[in-house]
Amino acid sequence: MNFLSREATVAPPGFNRWLVPPAAISVHMCIGEVYGFSVFNVPLTQAGAGWTIPQVGWVYSIALFMLGMSAAAFGKWVERSGPRKTMVASCVCFCGGLLISALGVKLQMLWLLYLGYGVIGGIGLGLGYISPVSTLIKWFPDRPGMATGMAIMGFGGGALIGAPLGVKLMDHFHSATSLGVAEAFVAIACLYAVSMLFGAFLVRVPTADWKPDGWEPSQHVKPMMTNASVAVDVAWKTPQFWCLWVVLCMNVSAGIGILGQASKMCSDMFGVSAAVGGGFAGLLSLFNMGGRFVWSSVSDYTGRKTVYSIYFLLGAVLYCAVPWTQNIQNKTLFVAVTAVIITMYGGGFATIPAYLRDLFGAYQVGAIHGRLITAWSVAALLGPSLVNYISTARIEAGVPKAEAYNSTMFLMAGLLMIGLVANLLVRPVDPKHHVAETPRA
C-alpha cells in the first residue's frame, strides 16, 4: 500500500476530525499566495530584462486561468486518488513552479515565468484548491458549510501572508547585484513546501460508514438537500449546475471588480494617498477572509439558497450605496459598505461546495466543484475588465475621477440581480440523475 494512496489515508478508529481543517488550511493558505503575487510585479520590471508591467501581469492571469482549467480537468482524478496524493501533487507543481520562475528571473527568460508560476504553478493551485473539499464534506456532514468555509478562508488568508512575506524576503535578499526576487521565490517555495507537506501528512479520509456521534442523515434532510448521489459527468449536464455556475460567476465578477481596483478606487474617490489606498485593499482582504468562514457557517443554519439570496439582494443595495458614500464624502461609511460587500464575495466562494453537496451529494462533489470553478476563471476576466473599461471611458468623457465609478457600481448591482434570478431558479436535482447505489468515492 502506497503512503500516498487513498487507502493509506483512511482514518483509524477514534481519529479526531478536527485535525482535517488545519490540514486543508495549511495547503490553502500557501496556494492563496497567488493573490499576493502583485508585490513582485514592479521588482520584476526592474530586474534588468526590460520586462513591462503588462508582460509580467500575464504570469498572474495564466496562473488563475490554469487554476480553473486544472480543477475542471483533474477533478475526477482527485476524487479517485484521495486528498494526500493530490496535496503532494499540488505541492510539487506549485513549489516547483516557483523554483522554475526563480530560474527564469536569474536567466532573464520571461517564458520560464509563464511556464513555471503560470502553467505549472497554476495546475498546483487547481489541485490544491479542490483537494480537501470532498474530504471535509465527508468529515463534517453535519456542518459542511463551516468545514469547507474554513479551508477556503485559508485561501483568502494566503494573500494576507503571501504579500508581506514576499516584500520582507525581497528586502532580506536585496543586494548590489540582485533585487532579491529569485531568492524570494526559492525561499517561498521551500517554506510553502513544508507547510503543504504537513497538510498532506495530516489529512485523513473517513471510512465509508463513518458519521458523527448521534448524527443521523435521514433526520437532517432539508427540502434543498439530498442524501442521494450524482456523478460528475451527469451533474455538469443538469440545469442546477449551470444555475450555480451563473450564481458563482456573477457573485465573483461583482466582488473581484472592487477588490482588484480597491486601492485606486479609494484614492480616486476620497483623494487619499496611494499608501492609504493600499491599506484599504489590505483591509478588504481581511474581510474577504473573514466572510468566507462566517457566511458559509451561517449557511448551515439558513440553507444555501437563502444565504445566496442575501448576498445578491443586500449586495445590490450596498453597491448602489457606494456612490452615495462618495457624494457625502464619508470615508468610514465607504469602508464599512465595501467591507460588507467583500465579506459576501468571499462567502460566495466558500458556500458553493456545500451548495453542490446539497444538490448532488458528497460522492463526487470535489470533481463537480472543480468544473464549477471555471466560472471563477471567466469572472476573473469579466469583473476587472468591466470596472477598468467603464471607469476609464467615464474619465475620458470628462466625468470627475471621484464619480467615475458610480455607473460601475450600478452595473455590479445589475450583475448581482442576474445571479439572484439564477439562484431562485435552483431546484432539487431530478432523481433520474441519481446514482443507483452510492459507490465509495
Added chain:
Amino acid sequence: MKTITLAIAWIWIAVPLGWGVYQSVQKSMPLFHGPSQPAAVSRPTP
C-alpha cells in the same frame, strides 16, 4: 498525545494567519488617521 497533535496542527496555521492579519491591520491604520484631500466632485450648479 491526540490533544497535543491537535494543538500543534492548529498553532501551525494560526501563527502565520495571525501574522498576516496583524500585517494587514497595521497597513490599514493610516486609513483611519489624518485628514484626506476632498476628491474632485462635480456639484449641480444652481
